[in-house]
Amino acid sequence: MENRILFIANDAGLYGANQSLINIISSLKEKNVFVTVVFPIKGAICDVFDEKGWDYHIVYFRTELCARPSGVIELSINILRNYKKKYINANALNALFDIVEVNKINIIHSNSSVVSIGVDLAKKMVIQHVWHLREHIHPNFDMYVYGGLEKYKRKIQKNKNIICITKSVAHGFGVDKTAFVLLDAVRKMPKFKEPVQKDKYFLFCGSIVKNKGIEEAIEAFYEISINYPNYKFLVVGEGAPDYETYLKERVKGLGMEKKIEFLGFRKDVDNLMANATAFLMCSRNEALGRVTVEAMINFCLVIGYNDSGTAEIVEDGKTGLLYKSKEELVKHMGYSIANYPALEIILNNAYKFALNNFLEEKFSTDLNNYYNNLD
Structure with a gap:
């Protein structure tokens, strides 16, 4: 059976994971693999997709990132935000179900460690899920997740299909022995160049x-x-x-x-x-x-x-x-x-x-x- 892939992106900007997503889509289309993408909002990357004539959908959902819990009050607010996030994502799943069915998707590919809605979607639809871990989630980066990082890591570790962009990322999530380390695509083969005289x-x-x-x-x-x-x-x-x-x-x-x-x-x-x-x-x-x-x-x-x-x-x-x-x-x-x-x-x-x-x-x-x- 041919693979038909639904990618779930964590945002719609043109940095980091989405730059890599463009390379991924381009490389898969070269092999005539059917691909469509879900973005949580319309953003700069959608303009790129429009120019290339690539298929995508806008379905509003929330990632697992939350604000810094600086005290009891902020922690309480995060708990309320988590309930709101669950409500929003439950509604988003209905739209995602339709996308999967209409496009006969057989693989859900979550393109970021902070996106977990794909896990629920794949489970409901009884199809494969691939979790692509790209980030180090760490307080030094002002990155926090609902329920705490260690709990979230355990959730990720339960997945059998995990891709990490480096060994460092795999180690950070404790999936060294189970993850497939796949270095990102950055571009197509460039025309041969040589070093030029450097400016100051x-x-x-x-x-x-x-x-x-x-x-x-x-x-x-x-x-x-x-x-x-x-x-x-x-x-x-x-x-x-x-x-x-x-x-x-x-x-x-x-x-x-x-x-x-x-x-x-x-x-x-x-x-x-x-x-x-x-x-x-x-x-x-x-x-x-x-x-x-x-x-x-x-x-x-x-x-x-x-x-x-x-x-x-x-x-x-x-x-x-x-x-x-x-x-x-x-x-x-x-x-x-x-x-x-x-x-x-x-x-x-x-x-x-x-x-x-x-x-x-x-x-x-x-x-x-x-x-x-x-x-």
Whole structure:
């Protein structure tokens, strides 16, 4: 029997899991697999689907994420919110039942660890469910789930079909022995490129949030700029307005307004990466880091924090440089400026590694094989 897949997305933005979702859908359609997607609201990713002519549905439901329980009052409010979430999701299931029946779906694929409605849907319809774990859920990220993380982990552990994007994520959810680790598809096979002469700037790309390590990157650049005053630091991405304002004030306080530029959302990230001296991945507990792989594909040196998914992707001295302290980060930044010719070996190694592990073509084959072997 041919597989007919319903993906359930956790939001409708164009970051993280949904960027990967676009690659997944593209790769499966190349193999003529029927795919449709449910989003909880209409958002930016729907415009992409509209442009491509891909099928999707809007069904309002709630994820398992909740507000920080800062006290007894907030905890009580979360309990009420949980009841409301259950009511909303119970109503959403009726619409999802119809989508499954009309499209003759035989596999539900939940595209995030914070989406659990797919479990209930698959159970009711007596069909297979695949849970794709992509995030580290941790208080350091201001991520909380109803009922507490340990209880939620036990719920996930009861599922027999689990995909994790890295070993680090599998370990975080306690499913090391049962999960299938499948590295994300990042793009199709690119046209062959070569390293280009680098411009005098370092690059940060991603959500402008505290746990991404942007403050450490700013501090490190401030120190490196003392010896290399002609260099700049470009920050690509968006975040909460209050936090961006705080960062810009901090940059102003350092007297670095002309050297540290906040570019917001950009469509020319590939070019920015290709010409950067190095890409800084300063996030702690990064689940995988699509932008790390994109930097590799663009022959951009990755200087990454030695932890979690980043440490699985970057091999220190071979496909990038890893650090554990701000002092080590500054040292690597200086090295990337002074030793560019010697780094071409690392850039080529990283490019080959990315092509061997993160292309849609390989991903679709591995995912289809996984689908075909579900019990």
